[in-house]
Amino acid sequence: MGMIERVFGFLFGSGGNVIKDTAEVFFENAEAGAARDAQIKQAVMAQFAAEFSAATKPGLFDRLIDALNRLPRPALALGTLGLFVSAMTDPIWFAERMQGIALVPEPLWWLMGAIISFYFGARHQAKSQAFQRSIAETVARTPVVANNLHALNALEEGAAQIEGTTGDNPALEDWRNGA
Known part of the structure; x- marks a missing residue:
């Protein structure tokens, strides 16, 4: 018994875990990594909240530029x-x-076309990326929907089996027959 205690004491230490501590040198601790990621996300959200909060109202210049961006x-x-x-x-x-x-000279038409194309092209690019992101989210939800449909079908089959078995219930038989 004493030898086993010494082996386990060597491997797991007194209050510590030598194997775990050694493994963490080569692999990230998932729990600690998740905690760090959560802290980073909280810091980012705090920054966004500070940037877009009502406390930091945009000045006259910012409002004027925003209005000009909405005009074209x-x-x-x-x-x-x-x-x-x-x-x-x-x-x-x-x-x-x-x-x-x-x-109007033709080069001026080309210039105007380029400006409008860049303006609306950038908007189209942003909208297209948002659309692609929504498609990816929808595809990611597909297994959940398939599982839900499978569960609903199983419930429906179970209900059909219950309806098929009448047993000895004359009131249920009268109700089904419309009496």
């Missing part, structure tokens, strides 16, 4: 609708304006 899409949409309305209400006025646009 509505301006382009409303401007296009305005062109259609003006073409229908005053075709001569509209034709005069279009003659002026016909004089």
